Amino acid sequence: MTKSFLSLCLVGALSAVSLAQIKSFTLEEMVQTADDAVYGQIVGSRVFSVDHSVDGKDLFFTVLTIEGRGMSDGRPLTIDVITPGGFLDATTGVFNSEAPAADDIKVGKRVVAFYRWADDMGGGVAGNALVAAHGGLYRTVEGPRGAAVLGRGEGYAVSANLRLDHLESSVAQLHAMKAIPVTPDKH
């Protein structure tokens, strides 16, 4: 009873937040858009580039390997998520305006990442795209009552700091609702 009340409170607060230059998202829309979210540690990072006949040359992407658990069901999960931009070395690459900050995606960081499979992220690159680029990734820190997710301020799906278990609960509920068939309007 107590837990469900607090979760509803958080969902209500989050639904008022919009995202992006990157499109506007509420947490509900974020979960609707994402295949799932992962909570875990970044254990690997690599950058690659492609040249494409239609989308152009020098398209850089960063692949983050995150090891942890799925937010919707808690199952152990290791997954590669992809975000645009990145540097192959100190001089080869690009800063991408919508990519997460470099400090947020260092190997060893613990994060929440919303992802969705994309057949083409540009340049024919397929993979689990970070939803809304920087707007889909949130750092976490360990606290005395468990991990906390660091909010990003006004304009982001998670605007204020909150406990990871509360966000997981909200995501799990919203994710479950995706499976509920919508009853046609009788009118």
Added chain:
Amino acid sequence: MNPKHLVLPALCVGGAALLLAPARPSMAFSKIGGLLSPSQRDVRVFDNFLDATADDNATPSTQFPGWTGLDLAVWKGITEWASTIHGDGTGDPVNGNVLGDGGANFDAFWSGSAADIGGTNNNIVSGQTTCGGTGVLAYTETPISDGWRIRFCDEWNWDDGPGTIGSRWDIQGITCHEYGHALGMGHSAVGTATMAPSGSPGQTGLRSLATDDINGIKCVYGAASVIKPKIFATDATGGVNITISGQNFDLANNEVWFANSNVTATGVDPIVKVTGAPSTSGVEITVAIPADASPGDVIVKIPGATGSTVSNAFPTDLAGVFGEPPIVMPDITSIFPTLIDALLPGTAQEVVLTGVNFLLTTDVLVDGVPLAPSSYTILSNNSITLDMPQVASLGAHNISVTDGTNTDDFGVTVGAPFLPKLQWGNGDPANVVDKDDGFTILMSGTVGKNHYVYYSLSNSPSSNQWVSFDIGANFSDLTRLGVFAIPASAVASTFIPPSAIGDPGPGGLTVYAESLEFDPPAPFPDSNTQSIHIVQ
């Protein structure tokens, strides 16, 4: 009652209150590090957008001549960052936003169409078939100092405006946002800023910079310098030559930039440039219109490697007149000192006028009265010195410069001097006085005080507990001429007639003078020393 049931709702309310707290109103812009060099002002479009609405505006915009559709929307989007109002400022019919709000040492230059997407530093805006459909609308790639690339994710529905755009996304506004990244700006925490990370379909507000955005670009590039070249008008009547009116142009070596009428390759400098163009007095440039030039903007680049060497971009259709050429006339911008003593002994020109176009000056006036040409010197186009004459009263007065047709007035304040002032003859050291002409003595100091005027044939000092004079040979040769009260104008005057002057002898006679202001307690303040050489 279970105490826990009281605590939890209270926490929830507390959390809501925090969420409702207003965002900090102070600066919230961020920077990504670095800035574009002055050689990276060009902006081009490669039109590979798939939506018809991205390039269907066929209505021209007066201040953005020669281009429509997607090109026009992008051109307007970058123009909002300009250092000053672009043309007459129109171009955003939805918001009534005056375009050109940046106020920094930065001006972008619309350069025309590109042949391809280009690399990450070719400064080209283009579409990308898809960015994966995960929420990214557009992005900017920035190696930074040597250029950028902007991509619009074409899975979204784009609209080139310029009016309302329904539920589509606004190219002009999103261009303004993305170009901010190209300039070195990151996202802002101010929700109303163009650089905020929030946007909605149908929204056009990003076309207009917020104060936070302006603070940001000024932080990166510095506030627009007063020495930055500035264009006020273009006149291309006849279509052969173009005359650019403005200020701070180089006298001998300007570059004039034009947009390119050709579709240009990705790796080349697309700007059509006329180099080595001289100006008239730094305010007017006339050059032949190059064959490849397109209607668009012109920029004047003066020698140097900073953002303040690039002018604002100003429209031209290469056929007519845009803007109003300013009246070119002498213009005082400052006067030193700002508080002028009622008496400045001597003919030294101690008052300095600073401004522009002084070489056009035909007269310098004080309170509307022309000064003798010998009392002022036009040192340069920007500087005049003058020997301030005595005026009838303390307080506000006007010093003016005129070219014979237009006159520019500048207010100054005349005040009583802090220490006594004395002038014999014209006030210059040992100025020659013909006994037969007599001479005038001027005294200035605190209004209402008495000045005791002394003279001597010796310039050896005299000093005691009451006064320290530079004349008088230790009071052995010191004569009091008289006592004079300082009137409301702070300047007293007396004429010494020929009959009152003794015979100076065939070689003439040098007389020294000094005064004190009777203002107890002692010692009394003394004036400057004067000397005249009296001849027969």
